[in-house]
Amino acid sequence: MNIKAFFVDALTSALDLNIGTPEDVLRHVTPDVLSVSLPRPLWARLLTACLGSPRVDARLVVDTIGIPNLCEHVPTSIIWACFADMAARALGKEVAAPTRHDKTASGRAILAPPPDINNAPTATGAPVAPVSVGTSAAPQSPDAGTQPLQDLISELEQDEPRTGRPPPLRSPTAQRFRQSNTSVGARGLGASARRPQAPAPTSLPRPTPGRHSNTESEVEPQTSVETADWGQKEIAVDDSQLVDWQTDVGSASAITGDDDFSDLGGRKR
Amino acid sequence: MSDQRKEWFAKVVESGLKNQIFNPADVLAHATPDVLANHLPPELLSKVLTASLAAGSMTPERVLETVTPELLAAHLPHEVLWSCIAAAAARAGVTNVVVS
Numbered sequence: 001m002n003i004k005a006f007f008v009d010a011l012t013s014a015l016d017l018n019i020g021t022p023e024d025v026l027r028h029v030t031p032d033v034l035s036v037s038l039p040r041p042l043w044a045r046l047l048t049a050c051l052g053s054p055r056v057d058a059r060l061v062v063d064t065i066g067i068p069n070l071c072e073h074v075p076t077s078i079i080w081a082c083f084a085d086m087a088a089r090a091l092g093k094e095v096a097a098p099t100r101h102d103k104t105a106s107g108r109a110i111l112a113p114p115p116d117i118n119n120a121p122t123a124t125g126a127p128v129a130p131v132s133v134g135t136s137a138a139p140q141s142p143d144a145g146t147q148p149l150q151d152l153i154s155e156l157e158q159d160e161p162r163t164g165r166p167p168p169l170r171s172p173t174a175q176r177f178r179q180s181n182t183s184v185g186a187r188g189l190g191a192s193a194r195r196p197q198a199p200a201p202t203s204l205p206r207p208t209p210g211r212h213s214n215t216e217s218e219v220e221p222q223t224s225v226e227t228a229d230w231g232q233k234e235i236a237v238d239d240s241q242l243v244d245w246q247t248d249v250g251s252a253s254a255i256t257g258d259d260d261f262s263d264l265g266g267r268k269r
Numbered sequence: 270m271s272d273q274r275k276e277w278f279a280k281v282v283e284s285g286l287k288n289q290i291f292n293p294a295d296v297l298a299h300a301t302p303d304v305l306a307n308h309l310p311p312e313l314l315s316k317v318l319t320a321s322l323a324a325g326s327m328t329p330e331r332v333l334e335t336v337t338p339e340l341l342a343a344h345l346p347h348e349v350l351w352s353c354i355a356a357a358a359a360r361a362g363v364t365n366v367v368v369s
Contacts, residue, residue, distance in 0.1 A: 002288040003361050009284030017273040080363040087351050090274045 007071040007079045011086075015067070020086035022058035028082040029074050037074045038065065278350050279342035286338070291357035293329035299353040300345055308344045309336065 014020040038046070042065060049064040050056045062070070071079055088094070285291050306314065317335045321327035333341075341350060358364050 001290060001361060003290060003358075003363060006281075006284050006288040006290045009288070010281045013277050013280040013284075017277045019273060019277045076363045080358055084355070084364070087354070090277065091347055091351060 003076055004071045007076070007083060008068050010083050011067045011071065011079070014083075014086050015062070019090050020082075022062040024086055024089075025062050025070070025082055026058040028078050028085070029070060033074060033078055034065075038069075039073060042069055042073070274347065275339075275342045278347050279337075279339045281354060282338040282341060282350055285354060285357060286333070290361065291353060293333040295357060296333060296341070296353055297329045299349050299356070300341065304345060304349055305332075305336070308346070309340075310344065313340060313344070 011020070011025070015022065015025075034043075034046075046061065046064050049060060053060055282296070286293070286296075305317075309317075313336060317327070317332055320331055320335050324331055355364075
């Protein structure tokens, strides 16, 4: 008795005569079955064919492996199930669901395929998409997957008054300091000999929110210039910040503007 | 019955006989004289009888020499052929399920 040759004849003729399709074969000879049944050289051939083909489908798999190889290596009970399904369909009977082959003939477990990704729309009609806010380790509430993004935004907006301050915006005078490599200190002004600071005008141009919208991450101390009484307050000044005008004769001109170094533009030391 | 289905069952039965999955006696265990008598055309029944008379006996092998797998598939209900195949597979231990 040569049951494998019989199966080869039966399946080959079934495919030739359109009694069955390669999809019918792979419904039973699943990738899991192939993974434990097919020898590695045949796997190499299959992978090569799949990589070289623009489309991978059941026909490519069956044609590449070949019915004789399938019948040779796949357990006969599985080939039989495939064969029986084709026959049942040919006889007009209802085809039963493919049998789960949880174990191979050698007792090795066959893993079930991973569950389908649930892309079903939610009750709101929107598909569920993972939303990552903050660190990835942050715990998520059970209904986090269905919470609309708008809720999160409104929640963040409610947090702002709790802190008692508006979103940090840079004032126009924020960039007071040059970078250390701009050699300002080499122009006769030591680190301890700062120029006297003129009082800032009370009416400064208001910051344009749109201009600094991308710098919200730069947190600065609160420097609100919009309050009316800040100019009347006495500001504590350290003596080291003051300039001894009598000894600083060389610098005749005192700059009273807002760090206007335009008069030094052409000078070289 | 479609021609393709007939051809397929003919090939399956032929392969089963060739590969000794089942033998002519197994076929006639399902394709009983009653089934043959009710489905084979008269000229074919005549041939079977003529061949048997000439040989002096009617054996399953001789019947299938006349009623070839192609003719079986052409005239007999395919359920009968399938029951033969399924029973042979069950005997071979391929499956425990005997499809009726």
